[in-house]
Amino acid sequence: MVRTPCCRAEGLKKGAWTQEEDHKLIAYVERHGEGGWRTLPDKAGLKRCGKSCRLRWANYLRPDIKRGEFSQEEEDSIVRLHAIHGNKWSAIARRLPGRTDNEIKNHWNTHIKKRLVKKGIDPLTHKSLNGKSSDHPETPPDKSSAHMENDDQKSNKNNVLGSLSARFLNRVANRFGKRINHSVLSDIIGSGGPFNSHTTPTTSASECEKSSSLSSTPNSSDLFIDQNMILDATSLSSSTFSSDISDPLSYDHIFDDIEDMTPFSSRFLNDVISHDDEDFLTLDESCLENTSFMRELTIILQEDKIDTTAFRDSPVTSISEVDDSFEGIDNFFG
DNA sequence: AAATCGCCCAACCGCAGGACA
DNA sequence: ATGTCCTGCGGTTGGGCGATT
Numbered sequence: 001m002v003r004t005p006c007c008r009a010e011g012l013k014k015g016a017w018t019q020e021e022d023h024k025l026i027a028y029v030e031r032h033g034e035g036g037w038r039t040l041p042d043k044a045g046l047k048r049c050g051k052s053c054r055l056r057w058a059n060y061l062r063p064d065i066k067r068g069e070f071s072q073e074e075e076d077s078i079v080r081l082h083a084i085h086g087n088k089w090s091a092i093a094r095r096l097p098g099r100t101d102n103e104i105k106n107h108w109n110t111h112i113k114k115r116l117v118k119k120g121i122d123p124l125t126h127k128s129l130n131g132k133s134s135d136h137p138e139t140p141p142d143k144s145s146a147h148m149e150n151d152d153q154k155s156n157k158n159n160v161l162g163s164l165s166a167r168f169l170n171r172v173a174n175r176f177g178k179r180i181n182h183s184v185l186s187d188i189i190g191s192g193g194p195f196n197s198h199t200t201p202t203t204s205a206s207e208c209e210k211s212s213s214l215s216s217t218p219n220s221s222d223l224f225i226d227q228n229m230i231l232d233a234t235s236l237s238s239s240t241f242s243s244d245i246s247d248p249l250s251y252d253h254i255f256d257d258i259e260d261m262t263p264f265s266s267r268f269l270n271d272v273i274s275h276d277d278e279d280f281l282t283l284d285e286s287c288l289e290n291t292s293f294m295r296e297l298t299i300i301l302q303e304d305k306i307d308t309t310a311f312r313d314s315p316v317t318s319i320s321e322v323d324d325s326f327e328g329i330d331n332f333f334g
Numbered sequence: 335a336a337a338t339c340g341c342c343c344a345a346c347c348g349c350a351g352g353a354c355a
Numbered sequence: 356a357t358g359t360c361c362t363g364c365g366g367t368t369g370g371g372c373g374a375t376t
Contacts (some may be wrong), residue, residue, distance in 0.1 A: 016344075016370080038361065054362075055345065090364060105365075106343050 013047045017056055021046055025053055026061055059102045066098025070107055078104060078112060083126040 013021075028044035034057065037050035046053060059065075070078070074096055081092040089101035089108075096104065113123040120128055 014346075036361090050361085051347090052345075058363090059344070087365065101364075102344075110342055 011047060012041075012049050014052070017060075021048065022056070022061060025057060029057060029061075055102075059100045062100075064098055065100060070099075070111075074099070075107075075112060078108060079116070079126075082108065082112075082123075 017025075024044050024046055025040075028040060032043075037054040040046070040050055040053050041048050044053070048056075077096060078092060081095055085091045087105075089105045093099055093101040093104050108123075116123040116126075122128070
């Protein structure tokens with residue numbers, strides 16, 4: 001079996017990407033979506049190999065990438081997840097929304113690993129380096145014991161809060177699935193949420209325009225999210241959620257992934273709840289696909305629709321009445 | 335001011351494996 | 356069953372840059 005060379009072709013550029021190259025790649029992906037990386041460089045007018053383009057997009061240009069310093073909570077999560085998954089960076093990255101496997105890997109190698117060694121903990125086994133074996137993965141020692149939780153406790157808490165939020169999401173979507181006010185979008189954009197940035201991928205030029213108009217100053221056009229589209233989660237790209245969502249028996253992983261629910265999500269819900277105007281923006285499917293929160297919401301809806309039909313006709317509770325849940329979620333997930 | 339060092343992280347490399355013809 | 360394409364993954368490299376000498 002002979003593999004065709006990927007990056008060996010004459011004249012292909014390597015090394016750091018220029019702004020111009022970034023713009024070309026962004027424009028192409030916005031117009032055509034992700035995938036087809038091998039042929040992408042030619043079509044996009046880039047003198048790069050497809051692999052390089054894919055990496056650049058996945059690790060740097062993707063709109064949902066969170067940049068900047070890792071929070072203490074994120075570092076704790078990485079340590080905890082590394083104890084479970086080892087060097088499965090992509091598995092860890094799936095639990096840390098907005099962080100790439102590459103970023104996590106780099107952060108682990110340059111910061112966390114050294115810190116663990118300094119504390120006398122073997123970063124490979126997560127056990128004490130002085131020979132005293134520990135049954136528990138590393139827990140950051142700078143936290144008071146009052147706040148110390150073992151993994152099981154955390155996991156239980158996680159699941160409880162996750163279920164609460166997922167069910168509440170279901171109710172929100174039942175009530176508001178078709179309508180999200182444009183001022184909500186405005187707030188999201190202002191907060192640097194998933195609708196921000198020039199890179200919101202769309203599938204056509206007109207959609208690009210629509211997207212860019214959203215990302216600047218929201219106008220008075222309307223937002224309309226089709227209910228069928230929301231429930232049709234199986235058609236969505238699964239770069240964030242790679243598990244088989246068609247299997248009802250695999251619902252549990254949804255609640256594992258609920259730690260992806262950032263405070264942003266609850267702010268978003270809060271905004272959705274508190275707005276009920278008549279002006280709505282049209283939101284195309286591709287926008288939905290590329291909005292990490294909407295993707296989460298969509299998949300939770302898809303997974304939850306069978307066993308939570310009881311919620312469908314239940315009255316919507318004011319967000320203030322479920323504050324405890326959201327405070328808990330926010331506090332827990334940082 | 336210049337040279338050197340060490341760290342950080344974006345990018346690359348090679349391999350594995352799924353999909354498809 | 357086989358060959359090829361394509362994508363994803365984990366390990367590694369090397370350029371940039373700040374700190375130190």
